[in-house]
Amino acid sequence: MGTVETDAARRFADIVGATGLLTGDQIGPDYAHDEALVGTPVLPGYVARPENAEQVAALLAAATAAKIPVTARGSGTGMSAGARPCPGGLLISFERMAAILEIDTENQVAVVQPGVTLADLDAATADVGLMYTVFPGELSASVGGNVGTNAGGMRAVKYGVTRHNVLGLQAALPTGELIRTGGRITKLSTGYDLTQLIIGSEGTCALATEVTVRLYPRLGHSATLLAPFPDLPAIMRAVPSVVRSGVDPVILEYVDKLTLAAISYSQNLNLGIPDEVRETAEAHLVVGVENRDRERLDGDVTMLGELLGELGALDVYVLEGNSAHALIEAREKAFWTAKAAGAHDVIDVVVPRASMHRFLTAAQELAQGAGAGVVGCGHAGDGNVHLAVFCADDEVRHRLLHDIFAAAMDLGGAISGEHGLGRVKTEHFLELEDPAKIALMRRIKEAFDPAGILNPGVLL
Amino acid sequence: MGTVETDAARRFADIVGATGLLTGDQIGPDYAHDEALVGTPVLPGYVARPENAEQVAALLAAATAAKIPVTARGSGTGMSAGARPCPGGLLISFERMAAILEIDTENQVAVVQPGVTLADLDAATADVGLMYTVFPGELSASVGGNVGTNAGGMRAVKYGVTRHNVLGLQAALPTGELIRTGGRITKLSTGYDLTQLIIGSEGTCALATEVTVRLYPRLGHSATLLAPFPDLPAIMRAVPSVVRSGVDPVILEYVDKLTLAAISYSQNLNLGIPDEVRETAEAHLVVGVENRDRERLDGDVTMLGELLGELGALDVYVLEGNSAHALIEAREKAFWTAKAAGAHDVIDVVVPRASMHRFLTAAQELAQGAGAGVVGCGHAGDGNVHLAVFCADDEVRHRLLHDIFAAAMDLGGAISGEHGLGRVKTEHFLELEDPAKIALMRRIKEAFDPAGILNPGVLL
Numbered sequence: 032m033g034t035v036e037t038d039a040a041r042r043f044a045d046i047v048g049a050t051g052l053l054t055g056d057q058i059g060p061d062y063a064h065d066e067a068l069v070g071t072p073v074l075p076g077y078v079a080r081p082e083n084a085e086q087v088a089a090l091l092a093a094a095t096a097a098k099i100p101v102t103a104r105g106s107g108t109g110m111s112a113g114a115r116p117c118p119g120g121l122l123i124s125f126e127r128m129a130a131i132l133e134i135d136t137e138n139q140v141a142v143v144q145p146g147v148t149l150a151d152l153d154a155a156t157a158d159v160g161l162m163y164t165v166f167p168g169e170l171s172a173s174v175g176g177n178v179g180t181n182a183g184g185m186r187a188v189k190y191g192v193t194r195h196n197v198l199g200l201q202a203a204l205p206t207g208e209l210i211r212t213g214g215r216i217t218k219l220s221t222g223y224d225l226t227q228l229i230i231g232s233e234g235t236c237a238l239a240t241e242v243t244v245r246l247y248p249r250l251g252h253s254a255t256l257l258a259p260f261p262d263l264p265a266i267m268r269a270v271p272s273v274v275r276s277g278v279d280p281v282i283l284e285y286v287d288k289l290t291l292a293a294i295s296y297s298q299n300l301n302l303g304i305p306d307e308v309r310e311t312a313e314a315h316l317v318v319g320v321e322n323r324d325r326e327r328l329d330g331d332v333t334m335l336g337e338l339l340g341e342l343g344a345l346d347v348y349v350l351e352g353n354s355a356h357a358l359i360e361a362r363e364k365a366f367w368t369a370k371a372a373g374a375h376d377v378i379d380v381v382v383p384r385a386s387m388h389r390f391l392t393a394a395q396e397l398a399q400g401a402g403a404g405v406v407g408c409g410h411a412g413d414g415n416v417h418l419a420v421f422c423a424d425d426e427v428r429h430r431l432l433h434d435i436f437a438a439a440m441d442l443g444g445a446i447s448g449e450h451g452l453g454r455v456k457t458e459h460f461l462e463l464e465d466p467a468k469i470a471l472m473r474r475i476k477e478a479f480d481p482a483g484i485l486n487p488g489v490l491l
Numbered sequence: 492m493g494t495v496e497t498d499a500a501r502r503f504a505d506i507v508g509a510t511g512l513l514t515g516d517q518i519g520p521d522y523a524h525d526e527a528l529v530g531t532p533v534l535p536g537y538v539a540r541p542e543n544a545e546q547v548a549a550l551l552a553a554a555t556a557a558k559i560p561v562t563a564r565g566s567g568t569g570m571s572a573g574a575r576p577c578p579g580g581l582l583i584s585f586e587r588m589a590a591i592l593e594i595d596t597e598n599q600v601a602v603v604q605p606g607v608t609l610a611d612l613d614a615a616t617a618d619v620g621l622m623y624t625v626f627p628g629e630l631s632a633s634v635g636g637n638v639g640t641n642a643g644g645m646r647a648v649k650y651g652v653t654r655h656n657v658l659g660l661q662a663a664l665p666t667g668e669l670i671r672t673g674g675r676i677t678k679l680s681t682g683y684d685l686t687q688l689i690i691g692s693e694g695t696c697a698l699a700t701e702v703t704v705r706l707y708p709r710l711g712h713s714a715t716l717l718a719p720f721p722d723l724p725a726i727m728r729a730v731p732s733v734v735r736s737g738v739d740p741v742i743l744e745y746v747d748k749l750t751l752a753a754i755s756y757s758q759n760l761n762l763g764i765p766d767e768v769r770e771t772a773e774a775h776l777v778v779g780v781e782n783r784d785r786e787r788l789d790g791d792v793t794m795l796g797e798l799l800g801e802l803g804a805l806d807v808y809v810l811e812g813n814s815a816h817a818l819i820e821a822r823e824k825a826f827w828t829a830k831a832a833g834a835h836d837v838i839d840v841v842v843p844r845a846s847m848h849r850f851l852t853a854a855q856e857l858a859q860g861a862g863a864g865v866v867g868c869g870h871a872g873d874g875n876v877h878l879a880v881f882c883a884d885d886e887v888r889h890r891l892l893h894d895i896f897a898a899a900m901d902l903g904g905a906i907s908g909e910h911g912l913g914r915v916k917t918e919h920f921l922e923l924e925d926p927a928k929i930a931l932m933r934r935i936k937e938a939f940d941p942a943g944i945l946n947p948g949v950l951l
Contacts, residue, residue, distance in 0.1 A: 138731070
């Protein structure tokens with residue numbers, strides 16, 4: 032270890048204490064990666080585990096002074112390597128900042144430290160009949176990580192994504208200041224919206240040190256409908272009608288035949304679909320509804336069942352408690368199924384929901400042309416398509432993804448709906464995005480981070 | 492007119508055509524102001540009325556080259572003089588860019604030019620059973636102006652404010668480029684959220700040239716409840732319970748006794764409240780609910796009536812069609828009532844909704860101490876308090892507002908919930924806001940507008 036590194040380590044240890052800093056062999060392999068399938072793990076030079084916001088700000092000031100790149104890490108459940116550190120860089124892990132500071136039932140907000148997991152927040156809010164509604168599938172994810180990527184998940188079709196549910200932040204700037212943005216309020220017209228600018232910036236502008244999230248009443252009754260359709264276009268045509276019906280679905284997912292087969296098999300899921308329907312159905316729509324009133328829920332289920340029949344469903348199954356739960360969980364674990372099946376990448380393109388079929392057709396054609404395979408499922412209500420990509424050759428896959436992303440953008444969509452760009456999709460973003468926007472984003476980044484220490488190589 | 496001005500006029504006329512540009516005596520007095528009560532009108536040097544986005548971008552490039560300050564104007568209904576021009580500056584009026592370009596029922600969005608009014612958009616969406624849900628009280632307001640101030644209004648308690656309902660923009664940068672941000676999608680994790688940064692920036696970063704807004708199903712049934720309460724604290728205690736009940740009110744307003752008297756008198760409104768209740772009630776809660784189903788609506792009304800009774804309402808009146816409409820309209824026109832009554836300013840502080848009573852008490856005390864009066868009403872569900880301020884002396888009023896804003900900020904609130912800072916509240920903002928945030932916002936502004944031409948003196 033050279034002198035420069037030793038100096039930096041000493042400065043970092045002064046801030047977080049000797050037990051708060053890991054260097055060299057103390058750094059375990061988990062800190063070298065998140066859940067991205069692409070690329071190889073990278074060990075950072077330092078792992079700092081601050082205990083409060085002031086320590087985070089001081090770490091950033093020290094890193095700016097020493098020009099050491101900094102990457103933030105929540106639970107490491109990201110899908111795009113946004114938390115993969117720079118070689119020799121500083122990784123700030125929020126594992127010691129995982130407290131729920133307050134659940135304010137009057138204003139219906141929770142104030143949490145960034146390291147708190149969604150599972151812990153869900154348990155704590157359940158106690159008072161409220162709910163943080165962002166469920167990106169992995170409940171061990173941290174709120175701070177969700178802020179970084181603007182995480183979404185299944186319930187976004189009703190409740191929106193992280194961006195719509197974070198009302199305020201305390202954040203550390205790379206220049207060492209702590210600022211507070213927003214608050215326990217939903218209306219605000221007092222200066223630029225720094226909250227929204229930091230959300231989704233993947234740790235490149237500022238690091239959240241405290242997050243104020245919006246809570247909703249936890250509704251007591253829910254039901255899940257599974258509707259097999261003869262083909263994907265029929266599903267895609269049905270989706271806008273379900274949204275427009277006013278039934279306000281909380282879940283609206285499509286699962287293609289292969290993916291349902293794979294998750295059913297790997298999760299040992301028996302949904303009780305008769306063989307002849309299973310064989311005819313090319314894809315399935317999953318619709319979740321919830322209500323505070325049992326009778327109203329039953330009314331919604333009946334209405335939805337009729338509507339789905341009119342829209343061409345082969346049949347409609349109202350799943351009972353256990354199998355509904357199992358299906359949703361299996362759907363959420365589709366990533367792990369894809370990973371186990373040997374997928375080389377998983378992407379989460381977003382397009383206008385009425386263009387999903389055109390996009391999927393284009394993606395299938397591009398994959399065939401490249402000798403590759405894509406199978407998937409997705410948040411149909413939001414046009415957010417998750418595709419497992421099977422294509423071993425790095426160069427061919429890069430070109431294929433480039434073409435798939437370009438096809439999505441041609442339809443008015445974007446590269447990522449909820450996973451973020453991270454280290455694995457930034458190159459595509461820089462190739463495909465309008466240069467005027469890239470240049471503007473670079474100037475905005477510089478406004479936050481003049482020394483360029485925050486997550487270089489990610490997003491810009 | 493000097494040579495420089497003549498050159499500029501020639502350049503602007505080259506862009507928008509001779510009939511698109513007004514100078515000198517051609518500029519009518521309407522272009523000199525919006526609806527802010529404070530300050531005096533200012534005539535701009537030039538009024539340009541572009542017909543398309545390319546003309547807007549070219550105007551900005553020309554203004555940047557000539558270092559001429561630029562102010563955007565929609566319908567001029569703003570409350571904070573954000574559309575009051577700079578002396579000798581260029582006013583870009585969007586009156587010729589007022590088309591509804593598309594109503595996309597499949598993706599439930601409308602794509603509009605910035606000059607379109609809320610009234611026109613409401614009529615066009617009603618035809619297809621959809622609705623743009625942002626109603627800031629003045630339906631002649633333009634969508635572009637609403638983007639500038641992040642306008643809110645009564646329905647925000649259910650549907651959110653402009654920020655939550657604008658999905659994408661085309662915007663002209665001061666450097667002359669046109670960019671597109673967001674789109675017909677609600678999920679997006681692909682770079683910084685420029686849409687949200689431009690919304691609420693009051694024409695200081697970029698000018699929207701096309702706006703994609705989210706539409707919701709227009710629900711067929713609605714009801715309005717009026718509940719007199721013995722005092723304001725009782726109302727303030729009731730509000731969180733109504734929100735938490737799960738009945739999802741679309742309107743949740745409080746109106747104090749004096750304001751109800753004033754709007755009833757000036758709008759000739761007879762709500763049928765018995766004299767003894769009217770004399771006892773210090774304040775009133777107005778709750779609006781809506782549903783796609785008549786029976787469910789009736790159920791909600793019954794439940795709400797019982798709940799409000801439990802929460803201390805003196806009585807609950809379910810207003811029939813006409814008087815409900817009249818009350819809501821009168822409440823929306825409260826500003827005009829305040830103006831007619833001689834109010835010297837109208838402010839729209841926002842605080843966490845559970846802190847509204849503490850804020851109002853503090854504001855009353857401060858006003859009394861200054862020999863001034865404040866009366867008001869507000870969006871109780873959002874903690875957004877509208878106060879008419881009666882205080883003729885400019886200096887005393889400035890100090891009073893400073894103290895009222897500081898009291899709101901101490902409670903975790905902010906100077907403006909929906910009106911913006913404009914020319915009339917920016918000074919307070921600069922005095923009261925964290926200098927680190929001001930400095931950061933200045934750097935962000937510079938990233939967009941290196942020559943500083945966009946609305947100087949507003950927001951920063």
